[in-house]
Amino acid sequence: MRKAISGGSIASISENEACPPGLRLSGLILVVSMVCVIGLYWETVEQMVRTWANSRTFAHGFLVLPATAYLIWSYRDAWINIQPHPSAYGVGALLFPVCGWFVGGAIGVVWLEQAAVVAMLPGLMWALLGKVIIRALVWPLGFLVFLIPMGTALEPWLQDFTAWLIRIGLQLASIPYLYEPHRIELTSGTWTVDPDCAGLRYLLPGLALAYAFVTLVYRRPGRRLSFLALCTLVLMVANGIRAYSVILGDHFGIADGTDHRVFSYAVYGLTMPLLLWLGLQWQENGQENARAPLIEHRELKAPQAVNTGETIVMAIAAVTVLALAPLLSWILSNQ
Secondary structure, three states, rough: EEEEOOOOOEEEEHHHOOOOOOHHHHHHHOOOHHHHHHHOOOHHHHHHHHHHHOOHHHHHHHHHHHHHHHHHHHHHHOOOOOOOOOOOHHHHHHHHHHHHHHHHHOOOOOHHHHHHHHHHHHHHHHHHHHHHHHOHHOOOOOOOOHHHHHHHHHHHHHHHHHHHHHHHHHHOOOOEEEEEOOEEOOOOOEEOOOHHHOOOHHHHHHHHHHHHHHHHHOOHHHHHHHHHHHHHHHHHHHHHHHHHHHHHHOOOOOOOHHHHHHHHHHHHHHHHHHOOOOOOHOOOOOOOOHHHHOOOOOOOOOOOOOOOHHHHHHOOOOOOHHHHHHHHHHHHHHH
């Protein structure tokens, strides 16, 4: 048995009642539909997985799906007693990622294809479970964005920002230098701010961790977005401090190139715990976790039977819509 809030009073709900059989069946149909999506868009999915495997910048992609599942389960008090209602609007909404994938393939924009496939997952949930459940899971499902291996377009700007911070540090230390774009020459040697040193490799995993944190800890979107903005700024500055410290250590003979990576992970390992500690100090008054406002004053009604036939029909309709883009692409490629 467990306790839940009902209309301001405490009501006891058995575990069987907490997860109605109809919801389990709808979940099973959803999983089967998602497997169909992976099969239909396997080339795009495989491309994402290869990127995660071959790039340390996007290696966190392997953890996104398990982490999203954990976030959804952490929000179970917000959706576990909601009756699934298959939605034709959800099926219609799937046309947007379908068109996005087709356009991305036609113009050769890989990230658009990948983003479209990722967007199909919450679209399927809307089609098979209904808008009420989707509304309760907006923030957990938003974590799926980190599946998309994109952001490299920011690297030149991040290089400029890191180089600017290094130059500020050198000026404060009264160390003479010559500067060319992304290249800093000292009397002790020459350093280049490469794309790998720009900080994207630390920024993306750090933001993923911060996103999971705000989803679990805060309830107000404004507070969540503010903390994410703070994390972005702090991680960028920390990367600049990291790069500057490496250069400074080498200049004074305190450290050499072999210490570069160890020092980088040490800075990152200190920055994220500090940010999360600060985030805990900024919790909303009287707020234990982010799920409380979603479950308070909800009346727990006896679960009704789910129309299995309707759910299956909606799943077939959704998968049919999702199959349109690969089918059209195949037809055009064979003409």
